[in-house]
Amino acid sequence: xxxxxxxTQTYERRGQIVTALDNADLTIPDNDFIAIVGPxxxxxxxxxxxxxxxxxxxxxDVMLDGQSLYDLSVEERTALRGQKIGFVxxxxxxxxxxxxxxxxxxxxxxxxxxxxxxxxxxxEMLDRVGLSDRTDHRPSEMSQGQQxxxxxxxxxxxxxxxxxxxxxxxxLDSETRQQVMNYLNEFHQDGRTIVMVTxxxxxxxxxxxxxxxxxxxxxEVSMARAA
Amino acid sequence: MKLRxxxxxxxxQRPTPMxxxxxxxxxxxxxxxxxxxxxxxxxxxxxxDMESLGANVLVLPPSVTLQDYYGADMHGHTMPxxxxxxxxxxxxxxxxxxxxxxxxxxxxxxxxVTLTGIxxxxxxxxxxxxxxxxxxxxxxxxxxxxxxxxxxTGQADNDPNSLATTRTIAELxxxxxxxxxxxxxxxxxxxxxxxxxxxxxxxxxTVLPSTGTxxxxxMFAHLHSVQDxxxxxxxxxxxxxxxxxxxxxxxxxxxxxxxLPETRIVTIAQVVQTQVAVNGLMSRLSWVFLSIxxxxxxxxxxxxxxxxxxxxxxxxxxxxxxxxxRNFVTQMFLGKAAILGLAGGAAGFIVGTxxxxxxxxxxxxxxxRPMPMLLGVGMASATIVAVVASLLPARRAAGLDPCxxxxxx
Numbered sequence: 101x102x103x104x105x106x107x108t109q110t111y112e113r114r115g116q117i118v119t120a121l122d123n124a125d126l127t128i129p130d131n132d133f134i135a136i137v138g139p140x141x142x143x144x145x146x147x148x149x150x151x152x153x154x155x156x157x158x159x160x161d162v163m164l165d166g167q168s169l170y171d172l173s174v175e176e177r178t179a180l181r182g183q184k185i186g187f188v189x190x191x192x193x194x195x196x197x198x199x200x201x202x203x204x205x206x207x208x209x210x211x212x213x214x215x216x217x218x219x220x221x222x223x224e225m226l227d228r229v230g231l232s233d234r235t236d237h238r239p240s241e242m243s244q245g246q247q248x249x250x251x252x253x254x255x256x257x258x259x260x261x262x263x264x265x266x267x268x269x270x271x272l273d274s275e276t277r278q279q280v281m282n283y284l285n286e287f288h289q290d291g292r293t294i295v296m297v298t299x300x301x302x303x304x305x306x307x308x309x310x311x312x313x314x315x316x317x318x319x320e321v322s323m324a325r326a327a
Numbered sequence: 328m329k330l331r332x333x334x335x336x337x338x339x340q341r342p343t344p345m346x347x348x349x350x351x352x353x354x355x356x357x358x359x360x361x362x363x364x365x366x367x368x369x370x371x372x373x374x375x376d377m378e379s380l381g382a383n384v385l386v387l388p389p390s391v392t393l394q395d396y397y398g399a400d401m402h403g404h405t406m407p408x409x410x411x412x413x414x415x416x417x418x419x420x421x422x423x424x425x426x427x428x429x430x431x432x433x434x435x436x437x438x439x440v441t442l443t444g445i446x447x448x449x450x451x452x453x454x455x456x457x458x459x460x461x462x463x464x465x466x467x468x469x470x471x472x473x474x475x476x477x478x479x480t481g482q483a484d485n486d487p488n489s490l491a492t493t494r495t496i497a498e499l500x501x502x503x504x505x506x507x508x509x510x511x512x513x514x515x516x517x518x519x520x521x522x523x524x525x526x527x528x529x530x531x532x533t534v535l536p537s538t539g540t541x542x543x544x545x546m547f548a549h550l551h552s553v554q555d556x557x558x559x560x561x562x563x564x565x566x567x568x569x570x571x572x573x574x575x576x577x578x579x580x581x582x583x584x585x586x587l588p589e590t591r592i593v594t595i596a597q598v599v600q601t602q603v604a605v606n607g608l609m610s611r612l613s614w615v616f617l618s619i620x621x622x623x624x625x626x627x628x629x630x631x632x633x634x635x636x637x638x639x640x641x642x643x644x645x646x647x648x649x650x651x652x653r654n655f656v657t658q659m660f661l662g663k664a665a666i667l668g669l670a671g672g673a674a675g676f677i678v679g680t681x682x683x684x685x686x687x688x689x690x691x692x693x694x695x696r697p698m699p700m701l702l703g704v705g706m707a708s709a710t711i712v713a714v715v716a717s718l719l720p721a722r723r724a725a726g727l728d729p730c731x732x733x734x735x736x
Contacts, residue, residue, distance in 0.1 A: 145730075152648065152729075154648065154729045181648065182650025183650075207649045209328050210655065215329070
């Protein structure tokens with residue numbers, strides 16, 4: 101469970117202080133599916149970075165499963181990310197010179213799995229997203245939707261408890277978007293917590309909760325049903 | 328999949344800039360290996376030549392600057408032959424044998440030749456005054472038991488071919504000539520042929536085996552015949568002395584200088600030292616070349632690595648987001664640098680050895696063999712340079728903010 105208390109994040113840009121998160125309070129229970137919406141520059145990505153343990157807030161506390169995230173060292177947070185948190189990116193962020201299988205193997209390699217364990221798990225995950233026939237293809241040899249499914253397989257590789265998704269359907273057509281959201285919904289039903297940043301109301305509608313960020317301030321918008 | 332697999336695949340993903348860096352590193356190691364290889368084998372050859380040379384001390388006219396041991400009589404300056412007698416009479420300990428020489432230009436059937444007058448050992452014995460001193464029952468000086476290690480005066484020098492290696496000959500008639508291998512080929516002459524020389528007919532006593540020196544292009548005749556027929560008179564250009572090795576390196580030179588103050592005494596060791604000094608210079612230069620080229624290679628690698636970090640920012644951020652530690656990212660770049668260094672070192676060793684094997688015989692007449700030690704030196708130095716050059720880029724990569732993976736970061 102995430103617990104954000106009075107989290108403020110400020111940047112200095114050209115001598116001016118910009119407030120990305122302003123005294124934000126947010127509780128995200130386990131197995132929640134939350135959409136974070138808001139205009140550009142409202143602090144959505146900053147919030148995702150803070151939740152991912154990659155950006156220490158200027159003030160405030162971020163607790164994950166009862167542990168203060170930013171009391172951990174950089175290396176400890178990195179290790180925690182590898183174990184508990186999976187990421188889904190808008191532009192997929194696959195490594196272009198590795199095959200689909202190798203891309204899925206990366207988090208497994210980083211968590212110290214053997215080559216055999218990596219391969220078996222990667223094949224299992226690619227099979228789950230319907231790409232068992234594309235394991236040796238490079239990203240450039242696959243469609244956008246297939247690339248995002250490889251990215252989803254990579255996200256699931258270490259069986260993370262939390263998935264942080266940054267505009268996961270932003271680069272996809274409507275049919276593929278539906279497919280990707282179905283997968284995210286599946287992952288949620290597996291018991292995972294999903295935190296998704298999106299501009300798209302249709303995509304946000306898949307979430308149980310929607311949080312609107314305006315000028316760094318969080319507003320609970322709705323408790324919707326999962327699609 | 329392991330880190331090395333990741334490094335290897337990425338390396339081949341962007342081969343051009345890496346090959347450029349690799350080339351610079353390879354050139355540095357090539358220069359080192361080629362020069363060191365040639366230098367080492369050149370020194371070994373010199374050492375071998377020194378061992379095989381009978382004459383290890385030269386007595387020269389004072390104004391002569393010695394450029395080449397084998398061409399010590401080619402300078403045109405002369406000194407009286409009487410110095411030979413003085414040296415013999417002085418009975419200096421350590422002197423094993425004497426070989427005076429006079430070099431003149433002549434023609435054989437309009438072909439210009441270098442004619443060298445030499446004094447056979449029998450000539451010494453013919454001189455009653457020397458015999459009276461009891462010196463020549465044996466080789467000069469050997470009856471005094473001076474040598475713990477005798478200079479090689481040649482047990483086989485009754486054979487005229489011994490001139491090629493021992494610089495002395497036992498017998499030589501007034502109208503005999505000995506031909507160097509190249510000159511014999513040029514004249515089309517063989518043993519037993521008669522050649523017109525300085526208005527007289529000479530018989531070819533033998534054709535010397537090839538020595539790889541200027542002696543191959545020379546013609547040797549009796550010193551007195553050369554003096555008489557050339558009109559040079561009783562003079563010589565050089566007196567070669569076969570001396571005991573220990574004495575040649577010790578007090579003999581002082582004694583010789585005292586005996587013949589009008590001359591210049593040069594030991595073969597000095598000649599060798601000059602060559603050794605040149606080799607030492609080459610050796611040091613090879614390190615300079617290595618340093619410069621590795622510096623260039625290092626700068627090139629650093630530049631390529633910086634560009635690589637910039638190009639791969641999002642990729643590195645993604646890796647860090649999904650669990651790659653800073654240490655892992657650092658290892659990724661340093662591992663790549665190490666591969667470049669090892670490959671550059673190995674390639675430089677191979678190319679450098681080939682260059683040395685090709686140029687060694689052509690430039691210095693030496694045959695070189697691979698020196699495994701240089702493989703270690705080349706690979707170690709190239710790897711160290713490559714890794715050190717990549718430290719800052721790797722640190723920069725490891726310090727990247729993983730937040731840049733997000734869409735609007």
